Amino acid sequence: MRFLGFSETALLIISLLETVRGLPTFVGKYGETIDVPCGEGKDKPEKLFLTKWKYTKADGSTGDLLKLSDKNLAIIPDVDYTGRVNLTQDLSLRITQTRLSDQKMYTCMLVAGEDILEYPVQVRILKTPSAPTITNQAKEMEIGKPTLLGECSTKDANPAANITWLKNNVPLMSDEKAIKITTTVQTDKTTGLASTSSKLEYTAVKEDLNAKFACAVKHSSLTADLVSTPVDFVINYPTEKVSLQVVAADVIKEGDNVTLKCKADGNPPPSSYSFHIKGKKVKVENSDSHTLTNVTRANTGEYKCSLVDNDAMAASVNITVMYLDITSITKGKVVKQLDESFEPTLFVNASGEPKVTWSKNNISLNSPPKFDKLKYSDSGVYECVVSMPGLFRKASFELIIQGAPVINKLSKKLSNTGNFKVLSCEAEGSPKPTVQWSINGTNATETPYVGGRVTHRITIIPTVNLTVNCTVSNELGQASKSLDVSTLFEEVTVDKRAEDSNDQTRVAVGVVIGVILAAVAIGLIYWIYMKRTRQGTWKTGEKEDGTTEESKKLEENQSQKAEV
Incomplete structure (x- = not known):
């Protein structure tokens, strides 16, 4: 099964619409080959005697194109169809290289015995238009002034194509005031094809800056609109607001360069500006900037810029130049007496709140130096660092x-x-x-x-x-x-005496330790001896334990032996 494309579906829909009106319609494409059906959907009679195709002329008369009799095909000469018509196997009328003049009613006539059947078909030819183009474009537009924005055209269509204007892909509707659209259609006398053109007269507003304009072509033979390449236009409008920008570091400090940049929202922007610098008016040509070099605290204040021809159209900005000075501090060599009190002096002049840090001999101090009672260890080189964002100052002194x-x-x-x-x-x-x-x-x-x-x-x-x-x-x-x-x-004698005394002490300690060790040894031997004597060796069959008296005598004998 073959599925119809979109264009074929469109042609079929058009044919059905014509059928609803009461006359079958066949839609073909310009320049292509078409097969006009004979009694489409209806059975052909048996034993056909004659098949003939004819067409209806503009004056209502008919003209024959071809006929088939006894399998003999005869093509009737016609100046409009010479070499372009033929009969297909299913009796359809084939027309090649279709033209707009082929749009007419064709009738298929079938003769079978005494029956004569006729099937009229209305043929329509569609021609796809060319891609749209925008010509005669305006170079620039002025806000509030109607201007011919451009002319959109498409050529060689049948029927004539419709043109729609778009702004940022949104269709524009003519209101005969801010938007005026004029459309014309011309037909080629030779081909009969139609060309459509549309002019857009547009009154721009400020919001149209950078807007994209295009035109779209709609046609029954198209699956989707043909859209031109978008174009934009220079839109001129007067300045309504001026702004002044400071181009510099986040923190402006003494010695910096500061650039003042003036901007106006008009189009085209002004080429020159006036800068108001401390009561003086400075005009810059072909530039929007003015630079202040090596600024000081004296440059702190309000600055303005304006249009050259209109001082009232102006903008202003305040500039603060940061500064930092150590106006007084203890420095050089400072000589103080032991146990004296001392506190160094430090006075700072700054445009903000500075941070102060101290160090002694390159080692940071947790607090500023202050002494109630000086010590020799307090001597050293003290350094003070005073800082603000982007600024710092150093000073030092030596305390002796x-x-x-x-x-x-x-x-x-x-x-x-x-x-x-x-x-x-x-x-x-x-x-x-x-x-x-x-x-x-x-x-x-x-x-x-x-x-x-x-x-x-x-x-x-x-x-x-x-x-x-x-x-x-x-x-x-x-x-x-x-x-x-x-x-x-004397040192040696004293040391010798001390040595002898130490030796005697060591001997005494050795004797005591020896006595203790001897006593421990005798006790250990006695314990082992007693243990072996009690356990003894007894003969088999004899009593293992002696009497109480025998045990006492044995212990006394062993005791005597131990004493000996």
């Missing part, structure tokens, strides 16, 4: 704590070999104290001076008992301490 020197500790120590003694003098003060000993020594060493403290060490070999002095001094004062140092011989 001074004080007269003191001796914190004076000590002596015998070397591990016992051949010499090491004397240590630990001093504190600022500037750094100088250490002097009352005797000469060797292998003098000094620890690093940190936090106002330094330790000086010397090595001596005392041959007599003596008193040693350590003196520390700086430009603010001095301090001294003495230490009694005995000879190495």
Whole structure:
């Protein structure tokens, strides 16, 4: 079974409609071959004598096309059908290269004996129109002014095609005011085919900016409308609003460049603008921008731009230039005395609320430095960082704590070999104290001076008992301490006595431990002996346990042996 296409279905529907009107209709396509049926759906009589096809002329008369008699086919010459007509096996009239002039009524006549049957058929020829095109397009349109937008045309159709205008794929309806559509149809005198054209006169509104216009062709031979390529138009309208934009970083700070960009909503946009800068009017040609270079806090304020020929059509914007200054701070070298109170000064001038952080010797501090009683360890380089978004400032000072020197500790120590003694003098003060000993020594060493403290060490070999002095001094004062140092011989004697005493103690402890161990050993031996004696070896058949008296005697004998 073959299914009909959409176009064939359309032709069939048209034929059925004609049939409803009372006359069978056959629809064919222009330029193609058609087979006009003879009495379609009706049985052919038997013993046909004659089959003939004829057509009705415009004046109502008839003309013969062909006839079949006794299997002899005769095609009757006709200037309009020469070489284009024939008879099919089922007696249909075949017409090739159809023309619009083929639209007429054809009659199939059948003669069988005395019966004469006639089957008239109305033939219609459809011609698909060409794709639509838009010509005479307007270059631009002005809001509120009726303008011929363009002319849409399609050619060579039968019957004539219908044209519909579309805006953004929505059909436009003529209201003879803002939308006016004029349609004309012309028929080719040679082919009889019709060409349709439609003109659209349109009054644009601002919302039509970037709108797409097209035209669509509707025809009974088409499965879907033919739509032209969409076009858009330049729509001109006057400026109604001006806007001013600031092109810069999110935070404008001193030293930045700031560009003012003026925009107008008119079309075409203005080519020049006026910028109002701090009471001065600056005109820029062929540009919409003006740049402020290396701005300062003095550039903070209101700025405007306007149309060159209309200052009232303007827009304004406020610009705030951020700044940050440290106007006063403790800096340089700051000398303070030990135990003195101190707090550095800091004054900031800023356009907003700044963030302040402190560090000492590159180590962050949790709070700003403030001292009720200075210590040597408070000395160091303090740095302050004041910051705002996009801005920061730094400042630093060196704090120096001074004080007269003191001796914190004076000590002596015998070397591990016992051949010499090491004397240590630990001093504190600022500037750094100088250490002097009352005797000469060797292998003098000094620890690093940190936090106002330094330790000086010397090595001596005392041959007599003596008193040693350590003196520390700086430009603010001095301090001294003495230490009694005995000879190495006395140290050795004392150490020997201590050693002997330790040896005696060790001997006594050893004797006690030995006695304890001996007692434990004797008890263990006695226990083993008693256990073996009680268990004994008995002969077979004898009683395993002795009498009470025998047991006591045995225990007494064993006890005596143990005592021996």
